[in-house]
Amino acid sequence: MRIGVMICHCGNNIAATVDVEAVAAAAREFPDVVFATDHMYACSDPGQKTLEQTIRDLKLDGVVVASCSPRMHEVTFRRAVERAGLNRYMFEMANIREHVAWISLDRKRNTEKATDLVRMAVEKLRHDRPLTPKSFDVQKRVLIVGGGVAGIQAALDCADGGLDVVLVERKASIGGLMSQFDKTFPTIDCSVCVLGPKMVDAGQNPRITLHALSEVDEVSGYVGNFEVKIKKHATYVDWSKCTGCGACQEKCPSKKVPDAFNENVSLTTAIGIPFPQAIPKRATINAAYCLKLTKGKCGACEKVCPTGAIAYDMTDEVVTEKVGAIIVATGIDLFDHRKCGEYGAGRYPDVVTSIAYERMLSASGPTAGHIKRPSDGREPKTVVFISCVGSRDRSLNRPYCSGFCCMYTAKQAILTRDHIPDSRAYVFYMDIRANGKGYEEFVRRAQEEYGVEYVRGRVAQIHPDPETGKLIVRGADTLLGRQVEVAADLVVLAVGAEASHGAPELAEKLRISYDAYGFFMESHPKLRPVETNTVGVFLAGACQGPKDIPASVAQASAAAGKVLGLLSKDKLESDPQIAQVAANRCIGCGKCERTCPFGAIRMRELRDGSKRAEVVETVCQGCGICSVTCPVRAIQLQNFTDSQLLAEVNALCRTWDETTES
Amino acid sequence: MSTPMRTPIGPIDIEAERDLAFMAAVAEQSGQDLKSCYQCGNCTAGCDYSHDYDIPVHQVMRLVQLGRRDEALSCRSIWLCATCQACTTRCPNNIEVARVMDVLRHMARAEGRTPERLVKTFADGFLASVARHGRVFEVGLAMAFAILSGKPMQDAGLGPAMLTRGKLAILPHKPGGEGQREVAEIFRRFREGPRHAPGGTKTTAAPGGEAAK
Numbered sequence: 001m002r003i004g005v006m007i008c009h010c011g012n013n014i015a016a017t018v019d020v021e022a023v024a025a026a027a028r029e030f031p032d033v034v035f036a037t038d039h040m041y042a043c044s045d046p047g048q049k050t051l052e053q054t055i056r057d058l059k060l061d062g063v064v065v066a067s068c069s070p071r072m073h074e075v076t077f078r079r080a081v082e083r084a085g086l087n088r089y090m091f092e093m094a095n096i097r098e099h100v101a102w103i104s105l106d107r108k109r110n111t112e113k114a115t116d117l118v119r120m121a122v123e124k125l126r127h128d129r130p131l132t133p134k135s136f137d138v139q140k141r142v143l144i145v146g147g148g149v150a151g152i153q154a155a156l157d158c159a160d161g162g163l164d165v166v167l168v169e170r171k172a173s174i175g176g177l178m179s180q181f182d183k184t185f186p187t188i189d190c191s192v193c194v195l196g197p198k199m200v201d202a203g204q205n206p207r208i209t210l211h212a213l214s215e216v217d218e219v220s221g222y223v224g225n226f227e228v229k230i231k232k233h234a235t236y237v238d239w240s241k242c243t244g245c246g247a248c249q250e251k252c253p254s255k256k257v258p259d260a261f262n263e264n265v266s267l268t269t270a271i272g273i274p275f276p277q278a279i280p281k282r283a284t285i286n287a288a289y290c291l292k293l294t295k296g297k298c299g300a301c302e303k304v305c306p307t308g309a310i311a312y313d314m315t316d317e318v319v320t321e322k323v324g325a326i327i328v329a330t331g332i333d334l335f336d337h338r339k340c341g342e343y344g345a346g347r348y349p350d351v352v353t354s355i356a357y358e359r360m361l362s363a364s365g366p367t368a369g370h371i372k373r374p375s376d377g378r379e380p381k382t383v384v385f386i387s388c389v390g391s392r393d394r395s396l397n398r399p400y401c402s403g404f405c406c407m408y409t410a411k412q413a414i415l416t417r418d419h420i421p422d423s424r425a426y427v428f429y430m431d432i433r434a435n436g437k438g439y440e441e442f443v444r445r446a447q448e449e450y451g452v453e454y455v456r457g458r459v460a461q462i463h464p465d466p467e468t469g470k471l472i473v474r475g476a477d478t479l480l481g482r483q484v485e486v487a488a489d490l491v492v493l494a495v496g497a498e499a500s501h502g503a504p505e506l507a508e509k510l511r512i513s514y515d516a517y518g519f520f521m522e523s524h525p526k527l528r529p530v531e532t533n534t535v536g537v538f539l540a541g542a543c544q545g546p547k548d549i550p551a552s553v554a555q556a557s558a559a560a561g562k563v564l565g566l567l568s569k570d571k572l573e574s575d576p577q578i579a580q581v582a583a584n585r586c587i588g589c590g591k592c593e594r595t596c597p598f599g600a601i602r603m604r605e606l607r608d609g610s611k612r613a614e615v616v617e618t619v620c621q622g623c624g625i626c627s628v629t630c631p632v633r634a635i636q637l638q639n640f641t642d643s644q645l646l647a648e649v650n651a652l653c654r655t656w657d658e659t660t661e662s
Numbered sequence: 663m664s665t666p667m668r669t670p671i672g673p674i675d676i677e678a679e680r681d682l683a684f685m686a687a688v689a690e691q692s693g694q695d696l697k698s699c700y701q702c703g704n705c706t707a708g709c710d711y712s713h714d715y716d717i718p719v720h721q722v723m724r725l726v727q728l729g730r731r732d733e734a735l736s737c738r739s740i741w742l743c744a745t746c747q748a749c750t751t752r753c754p755n756n757i758e759v760a761r762v763m764d765v766l767r768h769m770a771r772a773e774g775r776t777p778e779r780l781v782k783t784f785a786d787g788f789l790a791s792v793a794r795h796g797r798v799f800e801v802g803l804a805m806a807f808a809i810l811s812g813k814p815m816q817d818a819g820l821g822p823a824m825l826t827r828g829k830l831a832i833l834p835h836k837p838g839g840e841g842q843r844e845v846a847e848i849f850r851r852f853r854e855g856p857r858h859a860p861g862g863t864k865t866t867a868a869p870g871g872e873a874a875k
Contacts, residue, residue, distance in 0.1 A: 342708075342752070393754040394698075430702045460708030460752050476703030481721055483712045 003125055004035040004060045005118060006051060007096075008042035008067035014101040019111040023066065023096075026115045030122045034058060043073045048080040055084035062086065062128060064121045066094035066114060087130030089576070089639055092121040116652060123651035127644040131576035136618045138224035138572050139324035141166065142563050145216055145506070148176020149195060149549055150541025150556040151329035152202045157560030158327075159207035163567060166321045167202065168230055169212045173278035175199055176331055178549060180261065180355060182362040182369075185411040185548075186442035192364070196277045203279040209321075212280055217318060219509045220599065222619060223536025224324045224572045234314040236285035236293070237271070241309035244273060244281035248301035248310070257289045259366065263356040265374065266366030271301050276364055283309075325563045326510065328520060328532075329540040329556060330503060335390025335398065335495040342461045343389070343493060349374040350471055351462060351491045354385075354408060361415050371419050373490055376469070380423065380489030383416050384473045385409045386459045387429040391496030400517070402496035404548040406433045409494045410443045413452040425452045426486050428459050428475050436550070455484060462491055497546035510537050519545045530559040538562050577639045578620035579627060585634035586612045592626035592635050601626060680729035688726050692765040698755040699723050705749030705759045715739035719749055719759060726762065735770040741778035743767070783810050793849045796842030799834035 005027040009015035020038040027036035035058050039047045042065050055063065063086070065077050070093045078088040094117040100110050142158050144151045147169030155165045167174070178184075179199070181191035202208055211230050218229040237248075254270035261274045270289040273281055283301075291298035292312055302310040337353050338346040350373050352360070363369035373380050387409055391402040406429065413425040427446075432454075434440040446452040457476035465472050470487040477484045499518025507514040512532040513521035520543050523531040530538050538559040541552035566572075579592075579600070588611030593601040600619035603611045613626075613635060624637045633642055689696050699720075706718040716738045717725070725734040734740075740763050749759035776782045784807055791803045804821075808814045824830045836842050 388702075388754075392700075395754050395756050430700065457703035458707055458752075458754070460704050460748070474707055476705075476707035476718070476720065478701055478703035478706070478720060481706075481718050483706055483709065483718070 001032045001061045001126060002034045002059060003030075003032045003062050003064065003122060004051075004054050004058060005030075005033055005037075005064045005066070005122065006042050006047075007036070007038040007114075007118070008047070008065065009038060009040045010067060010097055010101075011041065014067070014097050014114075017101045017105055017107050017110050018096060018114045019107060020114075022111050023114045023118060027064075027118050027122070030119055032126055033122060035060070042067050043076050048076070051077070051080050052084040055081065055086060060086070062090040062092070062125045064092045064094060064118060064125055066096045066118045066121070068097040069095050069099075087132075089131040090125070090128055092125045092128070094118045094121040120648040120651045123647040124644050127641070127647045128639070131638055133573040133576045134617060135571040135573050136224060138567060138569065139226070139322050140164065140567050141321070141323045142567070143168065143216075143226065143228050143321060143323040143326045144329060144540075145326065146170075146176070146329035146331055146541070146543065147174030147202070147210070147212070148329060148331045148541060148552075149178040149198070150331065150543075150552040151176070151327070152195075152198050153553045153556035154327045154329055154540045154560045154563075155202050155208050156198065156205065157557050158563055159205045161560070161564040163207070163564065165205075165208045166228075166230075166323060167208055167210050168214050168216055169210070170215055171274070172213045172235070172282075172284045173199075173274045173280070174202060174210065174212065175275075175277070175279065177334075177355070179275065179277065180263070180358060180362075182358050182365070183411060183415060185407045186436070186438045188411065188414070192277050199277065199279040210280060211319070212282075213284060216506060216509060219326070219511075221322075222598075222621065223534075223566070225618065226323045226326060226536065228321050228323060228326070230319050230321060232317045232319060234287070234316050235282070236287065236290070236310065236312055236314050237283045238309045238311050238314075239280060239282045241307040242282045242305075243307055243309075244283065245306065246273060246283075247304045247306065248283050249273065251300045251304045253298060253300060254289050254291050257286055262359045262366045263353065265352075265356050265359055285310075285312075324567050325536045325538065327538045327540050327556075327559045327563060328506070328510065328512070328543055329559075330500045330506060330543040331552075332497040332542040332546065333500050335396075335498055337389060337493045337495055339396060340389060340493070343386070343459070343491070344462055348462065348464060348471060348491075350380075350489065351493065353493050353495045354405070354412065355495070357412055357492045358408075361412070361419070369419070371416065371490075378489070379420055381420065382424045382426070382470075382486065382488045383413075383490045383492060384459075384471075384486050384488040385413055385425065385427045385492045385494060386473075387427065387494045388458070389493040389495050390498065391494075392430065398496060398498065398517070400546070401433060402546040403433060404546065405494040405496055407436070407439055407442065407548065409492075410434075410446040410452070412492060414446050414450050417450040417452065425450075426473075426488075427452060427454045428457060428473075429454060430456070430458060436548070457484070497542060500543060503543065510534060512537055519543065530555055530562055536566065574618055575622060577622045577637065578617055579615045579622070579624070579635050579637050581613045581615060582634045582636070583612050585632050587632055587634070588612055589631065591629050591631065595625050595629045597623065597625065674730075676728055681731040682729060684731040684734075685726065685729045687769070688762060688765055691768075692758065692762045694757050694759075694762055695755075696723070696727055696757070696762070699727060699753075699757055700755065702754060704752040704754060708748040708752040710746060710748060711739075711742050711744055714742050719743070719763065722766070723757075723759065723762065726766070734766055735773065735775055736777060738777045739763075740766045740770060741776070741781045780811055783807065792845065795834040796837045796845045797835060801830050801832060802834065804830075 007020045007024045009020055024036040024038045027033055041047050063081050074093050078091050081091045082088045096114040100114050104110055141164040143166045144155050145168050147167055155167045158165050178191055178195050184191045213235055214230050214232045217231040221227045249269050249272035252269035252271045257268050257270050258264040259266045259268040271283055271285045273283055287293045334355055344351045359365040360367050360371055390398050409427055413427055416425045432443055434443045455477050457478045459473055459475040461474050462471050471491050473486045473488050475484055503518040504514055511534045520539050522529050522544055523533050540556040540559040590603055592613050593603055598619055598621050600616045602614045604614045605611055626635045627637045703720045706720040709719050712718055722739055743763040745760050747760045753759055787803050787806050791798045
């Protein structure tokens with residue numbers, strides 16, 4: 001075998017603390033190595049050209065590159081050896097940057113360790129065999145989890161690109177948080193007026209199958225061929241018959257149901273349509289409040305329904321969808337202000353969250369767009385906004401900035417002054433984060449044109465004044481260096497973003513990573529912002545981290561673009577680094593079948609009744625668990641066989657022996 | 663209300679006037695990460711003694727962040743702080759602000775800086791009383807404070823009412839059992855000076871330590 005070795009300087013990243021020429025010189029003495037050199041940047045165009053030329057000129061059978069992590073450039077070099085006519089698996093990479101140069105300044109020992117790693121890679125390469133990927137068919141359908149503005153945008157873009165879309169939404173209607181907003185910054189245009197048409201499009205598009213009041217139950221399979229079980233919660237109304245006429249809602253006698261869409265500011269009925277623009281515009285029964293379902297009496301809705309759609313005996317149903325790719329767009333929840341005892345912990349009715357205030361501002365909201373104090377229905381004259389509630393707060397385990405609160409607070413303050421011209425609006429803030437197009441100008445407008453008073457400091461406490469019925473807001477003006485107080489009629493808490501409830505559980509079903517706060521992890525923070533580490537699963541919107549509407553929509557279109565690119569191919573190549581069974585050694589014990597986390601192993605019965613394990617190549621993820629489970633070493637992971645790994649171990653132990661002897 | 667003390671005129675040379683040793687000492691003795699303060703002002707907002715302070719507590723923190731030793735140690739606020747810990751409770755960055763104030767007070771005291779003489783007088787008298795009796799003897803403390811403060815009659819009017827309601831005893835109560843001996847032992851240990859704990863961590867001075875000397 002003829003092996004070539006290239007040691008990369010990586011500029012100064014490696015060369016500063018590793019004697020790369022000494023490593024190359026040492027490599028020339030390794031068995032089968034016919035050529036070894038060092039290069040300033042192996043990954044650069046000249047570096048790759050040198051590699052290709054050397055393979056051709058010296059008729060090499062395999063190549064070792066000692067440079068950075070394989071996560072960085074393995075694909076680059078595999079392509080280079082392939083261009084030079086070699087099989088891409090006749091290539092090994094030794095990581096002497098992250099594993100050597102970056103972790104120690106000891107040049108002598110770094111050089112020794114780098115040499116060891118190259119020796120191991122050479123020994124591995126001597127046991128490598130060419131591998132050929134297989135191709136398989138793909139499902140040209142995409143699952144989108146979450147029907148907020150990001151999910152809707154992704155669904156419309158994918159459908160537009162010719163894919164069939166399965167859109168799953170946990171609530172009874174798509175629309176998400178954006179459907180609850182009154183206006184949007186920095187344009188003050190009506191939120192549902194711009195979102196509504198998109199919702200209707202998503203509902204009417206023949207390519208989009210909508211599952212509302214549904215959740216992803218189980219995900220199996222792999223890129224190109226996912227199988228997803230979707231749990232459709234019982235609506236107790238046959239949506240194929242319901243016309244959304246609303247007659248049931250008018251007659252329902254259970255009228256004291258907290259209205260979740262209106263953030264419980266008002267009450268609604270046990271049956272109904274969540275809001276006028278809901279998609280699908282279908283009625284749902286809230287089983288916890290329905291008299292028929294709780295007490296067995298009533299049945300008013302059944303009597304008035306003109307189409308006979310009411311179905312009290314409906315149960316949850318599980319449907320299975322096959323898709324080639326998945327976009328996760330589950331969005332965010334808002335911080336629960338009841339964790340803030342100093343702001344009343346939800347006990348003071350006139351201390352409301354920003355999203356509840358948003359509903360109060362909305363013309364279709366519980367107060368028909370008139371701002372009223374929840375306690376007595378009076379119009380507030382002094383409204384105080386408190387920023388960073390559940391943001392930038394380590395004591396609440398929310399150290400991150402939610403990014404959009406500064407902007408919606410400016411918007412709400414402007415709207416307050418607009419709705420009640422003789423009102424005063426105060427904003428307690430720490431810093432103003434307004435780094436979007438037109439955002440800074442918008443905040444300045446709030447201050448200059450609308451006279452909103454900005455006070456730089458946090459608020460320590462709110463306590464009610466029993467005599468005046470006002471709320472005494474005690475804060476600091478750090479610019480003045482004084483404690484300050486405002487007697488407010490209404491206090492609005494700018495609650496921050498937090499991961500959607502159930503996000504970690506969904507991540508585990510999808511086998512994607514999430515951070516300490518439950519936000520999903522992108523594959524690379526800069527260069528792979530919509531991909532996850534599970535091939536075929538993409539991210540859109542705030543589920544990846546707090547985002548405002550423009551950023552969510554942009555990321556949704558980006559994710560849709562990625563999916564359209566992926567599924568534009570009729571066939572995908574499978575990774576050949578998967579388990580393989582040596583049928584002559586397999587004793588049919590079935591341990592591998594039981595241990596495989598992906599269900600990729602089947603037991604096949606031979607004509608003599610004996611059994612043999614068999615790997616379903618498209619399902620196997622190459623994790624290697626079966627390989628270590630097999631009692632007779634009959635099942636081996638390709639490119640990571642026992643003989644290959646032992647060759648590396650031997651190479652390492654041999655150098656260790658030599659060092660200790662000397 | 664007095665205005666915060668400031669260098670009278672001209673810009674401050676923040677680099678040249680930065681006392682790094684002071685910053686490190688406050689951080690070490692308080693065990694707090696002073697860099698994590700982002701000056702939100704919540705400590706000041708929640709402080710119930712701000713009205714008497716010459717420098718609000720968030721600005722005391724800022725003085726420490728900038729290593730302005732003289733200003734930090736000569737302010738009245740560190741003597742007026744009641745250690746109610748509202749600041750510590752409110753801090754979004756988990757800084758024990760009250761502890762920082764405490765450390766500053768000790769540093770000031772060690773240098774003989776006592777802008778609030780009465781606070782020191784009271785603390786000294788309190789500890790002297792505990793050292794002698796094993797617990798505080800209120801009437802003795804009140805009389806001593808009245809004389810030393812130079813305003814002997816300021817609280818005298820409260821005396822009869824408190825006596826008749828049993829709030830004050832004419833003679834000192836001694837703690838029962840081993841109490842007095844145990845308290846005396848605490849003062850003895852303190853007089854011997856700070857020792858290094860077995861784990862090698864340095865113990866910081868106990869509150870009011872100077873008084874016992």
